[in-house]
Amino acid sequence: MEDALSDFYHYLRVEKGLSQNTLASYQRDLKNYKLFLVKEAKIDQWNLVKRGHVQHYLYQLNDQGKSSATIARTLSSLRSFHQFLVREYRISDDPTLHIDTPKKDKKLPKVLSPLEIEKLLSINAQDPLTIRNKAMLEMLYATGLRVSELISLKLSDLHLTMGFVRCLGKGSKERIVPLGDIAKESIELYIQFSREQLVQNKQTDALFVNQHGKPLTRQGFGNILKTITDQVGIRKEVTPHTLRHSFATHLLENGADLRAVQEMLGHSDISTTQIYTQVSKSRLKDIYRTHHPRA
Template identity: 60%
Template sequence: MKDAVQDFIHFLKIEKGLADNSISSYQRDLKQYITFMKEQEQLTNIEEIERHHIRSFLSELHLQGKSSASISRMISTIRSFHQFIVREYQVTHDASLHIEKPKTERQLPKVLSNPEVERLLNIEGDKPIDLRNKAMIETLYATGLRISELLALKVDDLHLLMGFVRVFGKGGKERIIPLGRHAQHAIQQYVDEARPILLKKNKNDALFLNHRGNNMTRQGFWKVLKALAKSQGIVKEITPHMLRHSFATHLLENGADLRAVQEMLGHSDISTTQIYTHVSKSRLKDIYKDYHPRA
């Protein structure tokens, strides 16, 4: 089983070209799955897994209180894995066939209001860290980047005179995203005044650096964002992805074309982008309720 998992992960990395975060997710799911098959079902060979073994595993996840979304993701992992071993290991049957995903309600993404965004972007101070924080948050809100995409930006990806940034998203797919004037100004000030100080004597082409001159990490930025939100009196539990959601929602609320927003977000399927139209409609209902005299 261990060899099959390693071969599958290698396939995802080399042939499918999945991002590191996606690879890690597959690895976590399969470790849990294979451990169950070995310890609970006493199976030692991948060919011994049958449909009832998979159902037992999914029942265990239910007992552990896993959400429908988590179980659905696990089923997707299991299906991909079994399809791979049928193809590559000449296994005669696919034990994951006809395993149905639980029905899940698609939750609307949480977004920041325009005043909350303005408060979050009201970063004062001219220290290198202040300028970096301002540039990072302005960039996230101006482009709708995923946090992994933001942290992967290199200095050469910037085209400030032209007013855009080049991004490599999921699967290494390139896209070009415009930058607003506020983001352009914040990035330019950071690159000119703060980044050389943070870089020290290091050689690093990453755009955003920590105080040691190394690449900014997800955990590091998360802490920065939470601290800034708290300092501005924002009581919502803010995440980096909430800025991506806010970027898309605010564009659509102001009349942006859905296809254009899809392109900027890097969604392969427009149905993924359409969730933000529901957020906009929900917001309109709230506004109507708050301001209409007979609502």
């Protein structure tokens, strides 16, 4: 059994070109699966695995409290492996056929209230680093960019006179996102008074740089955000994606068109954007319960 797994990992690494992290995920899923087959199902050959064994293993994961997302990912790993064995003529039938993938639990994204956003963006920007920090936060909330898109921005991606920013999203899909006046002012201030001091004599076209003049990293931005939320007294957990969620939710709450928000976020499927309408309804219920005298 181990030889087949080794060949599959080689196929994923060399032919599919998967990253080390993705490969490790496959290895973890299949190691646990093989352990179940050998110890509990008493199976020592892949051609003896039947559909019922796969289902039993998935039921066991469910009993252990694994999320539907984890079970769906595991089934995807098992399916890829068994399909590989069929293609390699090591087994004749794929036991994962006709097994439904569990639907993922849809958790509503956490957002900041408009008041909390005001708190977050009220930081006192006086020196090069705080001016940069304010510009980054203003841009994230104004555009809904992912943090990976923010730190990848180049100076040439900015079109401040026209009032928009160009970014490359997932799958290198280009999109144009409008910039509000407040965000434009913060970015202009950063470029005029801060960026040059941070870059000094280094050659970089990155828009946002760290104190050493090098392009900012995801981890670097995460640390900055954590420091600022602590400083302004926001006690809930705030991630870079929280600002993206807040951007979308506040737009929809104020009457924005769902298709327009989808385009600004760079979602290929509108169902991904629709989750923010549920957030809006949830927030309305909270407001009603809090403020209505007979709620």
